[in-house]
Amino acid sequence: MTPQARLSAAIDVLDRILAGSTAEQALTNWGRASRFAGSGDRAAVRDLVFDALRCKRSYAALGGALSGRGLVLGGVRARGLDPAEWFTGEGHAPAVLSDADAGLTPIGNLALDCPDWLAEPLQAALGADFEGVMQALQRRAPVFLRVNLAKASVETALAALAEDGIACALNPLAKTALEVTENARKIQNSQAYLGGLVELQDAASQAVIAATPLTDGQSVLDYCSGGGGKALAMAAQARVSVVAHDADPRRMRDIPARAARAGVKITVAQTADIGTGYDVILTDVPCSGSGSWRRDPQGKWALTSARLEALRQIQADILDKAAVILAPGGTLVYATCSMLRAENEDQIAGFLSRNHGWQNPLQRRFSPLEGADGFFVALLTREA
Incomplete structure (x- = not known):
């Protein structure tokens, strides 16, 4: 053509x-x-x-x-x-x-490709970074890989990728994060990928797992696992027992094959089989996706105020349900790929107001200006 x-x-x-x-x-x-x-x-x-x-x-x-x-x-x-x-x-x-x-x-919001109704809440959340972030979302997202520490060191993975003609650079957001700088289209047919040395995963998503306090012997639940990317990352970070769950089991159909390729064990559980007493529960909740609009640009234009409010209700409900099955002294991890305060800081404040005996030792935002997707993570610890 x-x-x-x-x-x-x-x-x-x-x-x-x-x-x-x-x-x-x-x-x-x-x-x-x-x-x-x-x-x-x-x-x-x-x-x-x-x-x-x-x-x-x-x-x-x-x-x-x-x-x-x-x-x-x-x-x-x-x-x-x-x-x-x-x-x-x-x-x-x-x-x-x-x-x-x-x-x-x-000019204005038109030039920034920002929906008018979202301009004010995004400006409130991003402050002086608003214009720069919206401009970043107009461009293609970088391609990131996660080194699977269960099978390889960063150095080994880099060497294997180089043999396949794929060049990468280290990314500061996570020690496992590699930004692909050449031949990204070769990744899924490369020996490094097929052999389970690397997985496709955004650097900010990896940073969320790096912020999750995991130690050997813990029981861990990925409550909204989807395709299992974060479950795989947690299983590789420490010798933990990982259970993956999703409200739509069809989203988890590839997890067994991905886990086998990665050389880790993940148990896929239906809602009725989740159980209780987890040391760590990750809730990467459904959200507006505003931090990853360059990967899903249709999502930006499809989002409505009614849909946002429905998502907020889902997020609060997931937090409350996960809190009940967390072990005393455990850590509940809340994450979104959103940049809106309504889905992030406001949700944490709402949870703490509804639930007593909890602490919030960490809240962290990741901006597209750092190179990866916009993400938010908060740790909620339950009193022993």
Whole structure:
């Protein structure tokens, strides 16, 4: 495919997304119908689509319309390219420009791709970092790996990745965190990954586990485990007994295979089988995902005040339920990939007001300006 044909493909995919499809569905359907597209073409179209979704408001303004064509045109203008060289109408290129394609220069929240209703709470949470964080969320997220200490040292993992042609740099957020600087697309077929030496995991997510007080012999519950990334990290950090649970068991279907590859043991439990008396319970709760919008840009535009309030109720309910099954003297870890105080500091304050005999020795925010996703972690310790 020519570069211009890739733009036309991105326009088609974006129109499907704007009509109600998810990004993954739209890209998969386009790929199935476009057997002529090679792996490089598919990757390029995917990048164009996600760039446009991250910057939907500003690209639509620059491109003159909230449409696939408007978003792609806005992206061309945002990159400082001459649209006339890309919208030629020749071959498979997008049609030539017309007066209807005139755009405008975005300013304020429009330029930052910030939903207007979220600007005030985000400014309250981020302070002077608001503009910088919103600009960071307009760009692609770095790719991070977690070194699996159950199988390899950091040095061993780096050497194995280098043999596969994958270059990485150490990241200060966690001793296990590596930022991929070259050939990220090779990771999942690399021997280092297939052999369980490394896992894909954001550096801030790893920092949450690093902040979790784990010692040999403890019983640990990952209450909202999803695919099990944090359960795997905890099992590798200390010789602990890890149980993974999720309200939707389907999310945990890959945990046994991932644990086998990593060389660790994780017990997958249904809600009725969780039990009580855990030394550590991690609650990485459902949230707005505002700290990871560059990975899930559709989530930014889909979030509503009603959905946020529903999430807050779920978060409070999870905290209260987890507190009941924690052992005396144990640690309850609360984490979100959100930057909103309503989901973070306010939830901790609410929990402490509802539950007596608890301490809060740690609260920590991780900002996208540190390179990784926006995250929040708080430790809640129960009196013995």
